[in-house]
Amino acid sequence: MQEITREFVGLASPLVGRAGAGGHPCQGIYHRPKGHRPTTAFIATHYNVDFSEHYLASYLAERGYGFLGWNTRFRGNEPYFLLDHALAEIGVGVRWLKEVAGVERVVLLGNSGGGSLMAAYQSQAVEPNVLPTAGARPVEAIQHLDEGDLFVALAAHSGRPEVLTNWMDPSVTDETDALSVDPDLDPFGPRNPAPYDEEFQRRYRAAQRARNERITDWALERLDALRGTRARDQLFQLHRTWADLRMIDPAIEPSDRRPNWCYLGEPARANYGMFGIGTLSTLRTWLSMWSLRTSQCIAAPHLARITVPSLVVHATADACVYDSDADALFRHLAAPDKRLETVKSDHYLQEPDDTRSLAADLVANWVAQRTP
Structure with missing residues (x-):
């Protein structure tokens, strides 16, 4: 060698x-x-x-x-x-x-x-x-x-923007509350058991994109509000980013991967854990790296x-x-x-x-x- x-x-x-x-x-x-x-x-x-x-x-x-x-x-x-x-x-x-x-x-x-x-x-x-x-x-x-x-x-x-959006849990209803949930969109809840039908997948993907766009709107508005103040930027948290339906349901894009698994183990557990992508970000970092609308x-x-x-x-x-x-x-x-x-x-x-x-x-x- x-x-x-x-x-x-x-x-x-x-x-x-x-x-x-x-x-x-x-x-x-x-x-x-x-x-x-x-x-x-x-x-x-x-x-x-x-x-x-x-x-x-x-x-x-x-x-x-x-x-x-x-x-x-x-x-x-x-x-x-x-x-x-x-x-x-x-x-x-x-x-x-x-x-x-x-x-x-x-x-x-x-x-x-x-x-x-x-x-x-x-x-x-x-x-x-x-x-x-x-x-x-x-x-x-x-x-x-x-x-x-x-x-x-x-x-x-x-x-980065596509990955984060595809992994986002769109059932979050309050970005300041890690436990907030819309049961109609909860991929781990009793209303939506896997395997997921096409109608739920469509609603889910649309809601993921909508969540990304809401955060972008807020980040732009917040930067605007900071103009003329002592602060140029601020940090914020992002909850629940291990919820791509493909992680849970192996019938969506079948492959050789292990079912109901992500890089941090079981998605349901990882999704409510402390580790994930984009969990902490400044306003400008969100716009630079994670936003579907503004990221390069x-x-x-x-x-x-x-x-x-x-x-x-x-x-x-x-x-x-x-x-x-x-x-x-x-x-x-x-x-x-x-x-x-x-x-x-x-x-x-x-x-x-x-x-x-x-x-x-x-x-x-x-x-x-x-x-x-």
Whole structure:
């Protein structure tokens, strides 16, 4: 087995200074074969998950590639996320690969939620289009980003606003009360037992979108009300975000996934727990990341600007990324050279035991066919 060198990389951000305790805003770990400087390297970043020790990093380094598991200052800091700021800090990592690591070709790896984020990065690099959120100042650093040479979407969601909306429990009647419920829309209540009929599914999906829109209305109104006060923004909570009907009812978009299951276990229990996406947010972060109306974290428009060779890898037993998500990602990609592949595994490629190695072979071989 190839021995791997791991190098910590801490870099400045074009937007904020180094922390008083000494930490750099942009941080990650560069993986490469020991004694070798790869000419092709991957970079993977997520909206808030720490990707510095990404599960494919060592596998791809063993196959001769560099892999920068890269974090912006929003790692573990989702409530304050702003897309334009994150793109500028991803650009710092891409530039380091080219100018310091000596890489000639960069592969943008969009894994899980990072699929739409890395798509947005390439989209902005190709054709600047990302705007500041709700009156914030433009970020000059995103006007001249280095483009990626290839794009890989792995077990990727279709975009933050769509994911949150699809997972939202629309039976919430009072956003300040985690227990408030409309029994006619409650997916876990006695009035609506699974399997769900088509009429209930239609009502439910419409109510999910309506809940997202109500929160957007409130966020815009609240920002308006803050003008001229001492506060520029505020935090707020979001309750119950583990209620996609597909998590509960396996008959909706059948796949190899475990029925009545989500990333945090049984949906009914997870939905009333403390952990979930979007549970805490500022007004501007809601508008930047979660709002169906205003967010630029929707993958489709960005994928339409990606023309470099592209690979979509879908895990067929993924609890919360479905066949339709992978199909949509593949369909929206503008790349003339694009491929859709599947692996029979869960979201993190943990089972069966050899899945990560097989996925690394798949990705590495695809890249090798497209690089000198």
